[in-house]
Amino acid sequence: MDQNRRLLIALIVASTALGLIILFWIYHTKRFHTSDVVKGMCKFNFSKSRKTLVSLMDYNILESATNKFQETEILGEGGFGRVYKAKLEDNLYVAVKKLTQNSIKEFETEVELLSQMQHLNIISLLGYCIHSETRLLVYELMHNGSLETQLHGPSRGSVLTWHRRIKIALDAARGIEYLHEQCHPPVIHRDLKSSNILLDSNFNAKLSDFGLAVLGGAQNKNNIKLSGTLGYVAPEYMLDGKLSDKSDVYAFGVVLLELLLGRRPVEKEAPTECQSIVTWAMPQLTDRSKLPNIVDPVIQNTMDLKHLYQVAAVAVLCVQPEPSYRPLITDVLHSLIPLLPTELGGTLRVTTQQLSPSDS
Template sequence: MKKLLVLVLLLHGPIWSFHLPEVVARPDPPISMAAFPPGTQVGLEEHHPMDPNKKLLIALIFTSTALGAIILSLMCLWNYLRKNSLKSHQKYTYSSDPLKGLSLTPFMSKHDSMGISCNKGAVTLMDYNCLKTATEDFRESNVLGVGGFGCVYKARLEENNHVAVKRLNGGTQDSIREFETEVDLLGRIQHPNIISLLGYSIHDETRLLVYELMQNGSLETQLHGPSRGSALNWHQRMKIALDTARGLEYLHEHCNPKVIHRDLKSSNILLDSNFNAKLSDFGLAVTAGTQKKNIKLSGTLGYVAPEYLLDGKLTDKGDVYAFGVVLLELLLGRKHLEKLAPAQCQSIVTWAMPQLTDRSKLPSIVDPVIRNTMDLKHLYQVAAVAVLCVQQEPSYRPLITDVLYSLIPLVPVELGGTLKIQQPPPLTTREP
């Protein structure tokens, strides 16, 4: 097309290369016979037909101009379509070998609701059939846990890389919304105490989320499963509490706008091979500013703050309340709700509050696994933090930052705190 334009210009020359005699139009003055001497004959200018060469020249000028305008318009249109085509191709192309993560495809939610400034980039779109093979066709023996919308499976990718795959079945509005929120949010943030989302997949009505594998499962399983907390000593429990507080503090203080998890509980706190804790399950999370909109009341009974349950008032202090419940689970070894009768339950908060503030009773209600293994001053301090977190009035609860700094001195240095444990002096033997 460019060659055609050059050819036309060479044949006819640019329109600015032709010079016509300048014609200035002026009104003709009226002719008065008095202006001529008597007997003078006034003659009119004789008009001759236009030279054919001039007609041809004018025709060529107009033709060249019109043809140049058409060619220029077509070139602009072609460039516009070409650029859009490239952008579209780049947006929707993903790796033919997705398990290697060679390319990223951004997941765009319908509402793009988060808009969080602390982003880390897009999440990998993975092939459904590859993930199906990696889970051995979602074999029951590979189930790691069961959630509200589906199961979590252990999967093995290439090079013996193990991951966790959450399968969300059904296309209900709630499950789709939680899936979109999870991908959108975890695709934007990154923190050592927040689970890493490695990829996702959509196949018909089935949606898959691929996470890093947390070898020690959930805190709920560790505390209330077959081991009954025997793998967690006092310092490890304080380390888990500190990790959880750090994850929440990042969401509340370092994300803009702040993120409210809205479903913090022991089953959503996952533990890796070294018992480092990470927050998971962000399907119900909301950002500051959107929590005042018409949001469906969601959460887990026993962890939900009273003001949210009764009045629908949602703030970051709701996460602080849930953290207080988790801290009580770590301290007492009890579940967040205990059944008293088939239709009656008692929360750990209701049961523990009268005894937490009584120093004479507190040591006796501590989880037997860790009873008498900690400094009593530290025990009283943790109990005081838990009591503040589960206050009925949200304004009485501390910020998660305050909670974080109150726990750091209780965790040994080697576990991420500032506590220096004094080693007992070596035993000496007397010579006989």
């Protein structure tokens, strides 16, 4: 009996220990998973056998949805192809990018990265299609187009109020912070510009076009072929090929100047010394008497001057020639949040009367 009792006790102890181990494992797994979801972290796994959550879509369906890629359905055109408006089943409207035949690498990069990203300020990739030599990408439709079109198109920024512009800047900064701080390894967008910042029906901004993006931990990042758009490319990358997360910060600074001044990053018709928005604006951005006079006329005299000076100061830091002098995107984010009303995602306390309906 003593032997049986000892055996029974041993079994109870072993079962209890095993149960505790299983409970600990379940708790640890759930805690890890929940932490990742809350923080929005993405961990890249480039195994070719990896299953993607992005759908492989039928070419004939997409061709029909775009009316055989009619010019009347074109939403925009970039360096890697045209984007068309498409209508799928159940009246679901999406955007379909038809890439040029020499953009296979960009297509693969975009599918690899966006299929593993999930963030409010990153465009959602819904599907892709490979049909012979044709490559198609299917995105959520952003009803207000690009920031470039809103600022420099026919409306000339007329619907972009001061608070709406700060909201767009804040959204873009949140998207960049996700790439730099919450993706592992970090992602350098490398083609951040106003045409790659898309706006939904409520003017929430999302980063798009990841075809040129690279992983920040890549050993050969300083030897990557120079790519980007004139006016947004950081000087150290253009002159020496040195690429870092501070390259994105520089481009963000240029976008911030566009929002403030309503000017394009490069004015081709301007005198040579005034072509670059950075070169033209820098001497005036730090002069408090001149700054209010160069602000986009659409938003002149509509903001607290202290807030204007603060945004200008952030822009000046972002476009510093020396990358080590530029702030981290997280610091930029923390500088902009207090300037936006709580109703729009910031921390600025304003009364209902102070907040214009057009700002929401």
